[in-house]
Amino acid sequence: MSAPDTRTLLAAAHAEVKAEITRTDTKTALLLAFVGAVLAGAWTVARDLPMNRPAYVVGGLGMALxxxxxxxxxxxxxxxxxxxxGFPLWATLTPEQINDAVSRDLAADIAGLSRLAVAKFTCLRRAVDVTCAGGALLILAALLAVGGAR
Known part of the structure; x- marks a missing residue:
């Protein structure tokens, strides 16, 4: 079995980066739905709890997060x-220019798409951290409301 050529390795790397972007977008959509559900649920529960000032403050901070x-x-x-x-570049090119760009600049495309994937993952990671902090504050607010802290 012969070693894969550079073109094959570049094509595999390109496919991997595109798959990572797809994974990030899927995770983002699921987490956005989750955050929306938590916001709606917290709002509904808060209307039925006897809220006190500390619970309002902590709950408000949690909702803001x-x-x-x-x-x-x-x-x-x-x-x-x-x-x-990717496609934003290709939209500005003729078919011949696309052939040239793809055959010549696959490594540059991989690098650019990788930067995009890292930026998406970084933003997603921050959102997860902020969601956890907001959820913790909402739980604390519920405990304050139920515990009757004054």
């Missing part, structure tokens, strides 16, 4: 149509 997490998730999902790699 969840809204911030939703913003981070939306930023991660926002399409980058001004990119210099």
């Amino acid at each position: 969840l809204v911030a997490a939703a913003g981070l998730l939306l930023r991660s999902a926002r399409p980058n149509v001004k990119g210099r790699h």
